[in-house]
Amino acid sequence: MSVSTAAADQTVCAPLPVLGRDVTVPLVTGGEVTYAALDYAASAPALQRVWDDVAAYAPYYGSVHRGAGYLSQLSTDLFENARRTVAEFLDCRGDDQVVFTRSTTDSLNLLAATLPAGCQVFVFETEHHASLLPWKDAQVTYLNAPRTPQEAVTALERALAARDPHGPALVCVTGASNVTGELWPVRELAAAAHAHGARIVLDAAQLAPHHPVSVRDLDVDWVAFSGHKLYAPFGSGVLAGRADWLREAEPYLAGGGASRKVTRRVDGGVDVEWHESAARHEAGSPNVIGAYSIASACKALTEAGFDRLVAREEQLIGAVRAGLAEVPEVRVLSLFGDDAPRVGVISFVVEGWNSSHFAAALSAEYGIGVRDGLFCAHPLVRTLLGSDPQTQGECGAPEAAPGEKSLNAIRVSFGAGTPDEHVERFVRAVKELVRDGAKWNYRTEDGRCVPAV
Numbered sequence: 001m002s003v004s005t006a007a008a009d010q011t012v013c014a015p016l017p018v019l020g021r022d023v024t025v026p027l028v029t030g031g032e033v034t035y036a037a038l039d040y041a042a043s044a045p046a047l048q049r050v051w052d053d054v055a056a057y058a059p060y061y062g063s064v065h066r067g068a069g070y071l072s073q074l075s076t077d078l079f080e081n082a083r084r085t086v087a088e089f090l091d092c093r094g095d096d097q098v099v100f101t102r103s104t105t106d107s108l109n110l111l112a113a114t115l116p117a118g119c120q121v122f123v124f125e126t127e128h129h130a131s132l133l134p135w136k137d138a139q140v141t142y143l144n145a146p147r148t149p150q151e152a153v154t155a156l157e158r159a160l161a162a163r164d165p166h167g168p169a170l171v172c173v174t175g176a177s178n179v180t181g182e183l184w185p186v187r188e189l190a191a192a193a194h195a196h197g198a199r200i201v202l203d204a205a206q207l208a209p210h211h212p213v214s215v216r217d218l219d220v221d222w223v224a225f226s227g228h229k230l231y232a233p234f235g236s237g238v239l240a241g242r243a244d245w246l247r248e249a250e251p252y253l254a255g256g257g258a259s260r261k262v263t264r265r266v267d268g269g270v271d272v273e274w275h276e277s278a279a280r281h282e283a284g285s286p287n288v289i290g291a292y293s294i295a296s297a298c299k300a301l302t303e304a305g306f307d308r309l310v311a312r313e314e315q316l317i318g319a320v321r322a323g324l325a326e327v328p329e330v331r332v333l334s335l336f337g338d339d340a341p342r343v344g345v346i347s348f349v350v351e352g353w354n355s356s357h358f359a360a361a362l363s364a365e366y367g368i369g370v371r372d373g374l375f376c377a378h379p380l381v382r383t384l385l386g387s388d389p390q391t392q393g394e395c396g397a398p399e400a401a402p403g404e405k406s407l408n409a410i411r412v413s414f415g416a417g418t419p420d421e422h423v424e425r426f427v428r429a430v431k432e433l434v435r436d437g438a439k440w441n442y443r444t445e446d447g448r449c450v451p452a453v
Contacts, residue, residue: 012315013308016300017048018231018417025367028440028451033367036422040229041178041345041413042371044209046293047231053296054234054289064288065257065279079288082295083278089298090223090240091214097247098240099278100291104205105130107224107239108172110281111201112137114249119168122159122198124152125379126179126335131172131203132379138170145383148336149185153192160196169198175207179377179384179411181317181345182336183207190219201241205229209415210313210343212306215241227290231416232297236290239281247276255283301416309416313344316414316423320346323427329353329434333384333409344418347375347411349385350434355408356449361438364451366429368422371411381409 024032037045057078062071064079083098092098101107112134115121121135124143132142141159146152156171163169171193176183186202193200199221204213208225215223222241227234251258251274258280261273274280301309321338324330329351334340350358359372374381387407412426441452 011308012312013304015312015419016231016304016309016416018045019048019051020045021417021419027367028364034421036366036368036425038412038414038418038422038426039369039371040209040415040418041181041206041375041411043228044231044415045417046233047297047300047417049300050232050293050296054293057289057292061288063285066285075288079286079291082291085295085298086238086240089213089302090238091212091216092240093216095243096215096241097243097278098238099246099281100286100294101224101237101239101281102235102287103130103228103237104128104203104224104226105134105237107237108201108203109134110239110252111170111222111224111245113252114245115170116168116245116248119170120163120198121170121172122156122163123172124155125383126177127172127174127377127380128178128203128205129376129378130205131174132377135172145335145380149188149340153185153188156189157192157196160192160198163196163198165197169193169196171198171200172203173200174203174205175213176210176343176345177335177377177380178206178345179347179375179380179409180334180336181206181342181347181413182334183211183341183343186218186220194219199242206343206345209301211310227294227297230294230297231300232290232293234287234290234293236287236294238294243276246278246281250274251283252281253283257286258283304416313415316418316420317342317344317346319423320412320414320427324348324430327431327434330430333381335384344414345411346413347381347384347409349409350430353434354449355410356444357438357442358433359410360442360449360451361433361440362426362429364442365433365439366425368426368429370426371413373408375409375411382407385409 023035025035026032060071060074062075064076087098108130115138119138121138121140126145143155146155173189174184175186190200201222202220204223204225209230224239227236259272260275263271265271331349333347355372359370362368362370442449443452
């Protein structure tokens, strides 16, 4: 069944309108083609609905929490309503806090700054660097890459059983891998964490744009995600969950908005009373438009219906995987195996090709945008490629000339705004490049493969 035929199924929705869907780009071989944006895992295009909502609000923009004027009051209501919308989108508990941040990375660094003294952190080597690196002030246990979901649960249980049971502990885990797209057993990992007196934070950066995320159902303590992966621009993110560690920690940033009262002392110093609400970690003028755009995206995805969005995405995943399976030179990277459920994120390598060269040819000759490199998940990609996960490397493509082997991979990713034609063009392009080779000459420039001019 082709993608187009499958899309006629009544349980499947049409692609959601996104910005850039009609943008054309030049090809090195001549002419232009509509750009196929297949790098959603890095940044998804903004939904047209989100852009329209932001444009309608923009003339009424005002600084929040600090003004008596109409526009400030309107913006404050909009900002706080956005917080409530996000809480509903995540099915938060009644006493959870929703803190607006800059990104998933910012959210997890914020949580890292609130860890109680002596906290132990447990994280798999398979995590994105946003989840792998923020815990520098804690005692961190890095767990090896599991090869099945059950192995992940067993490894975590074993590590937690060996920890000091008297101190605080936190488990950090992804919901969907940014490299393989595979879904992780979050509910089971949360149960294991709580059974051993630990808390758990879910990195939902790759999960929330593709599947519903319920804090209650998954029983996680916190969830973090980014707006720019959820079809919302403007540098915004969310950390949502339990309030106690957030309330007891010093503010992530000190300044206006986080402080409730500041007074001078007799000795010349100052005393500060900090907010206990989410504002405690939102010092400075907040990104109102960013928060509003996240709320708009949450509403748009909810109204479109995740059941229908997931059904369509699964058909796109099937079409890509089936197409790649027809090319013997292609090896798709996977931790849990071909049958593992996943979102629209697929990484692969092509025998005889430098991954940067292959990605450059997809762009220059077919107008297809994908990602190549280590995807800010160096230990995982190196494990999947069969190399030493401790080997150092850069986030981008290593310096290797076209045709030379390089320790990186190619990632194609898609979602609610991806037209069938983009997936079909990608599969066709992979087959043609492997069969016929590139039509253009390429060279290495600043560590990247680019068309020779």
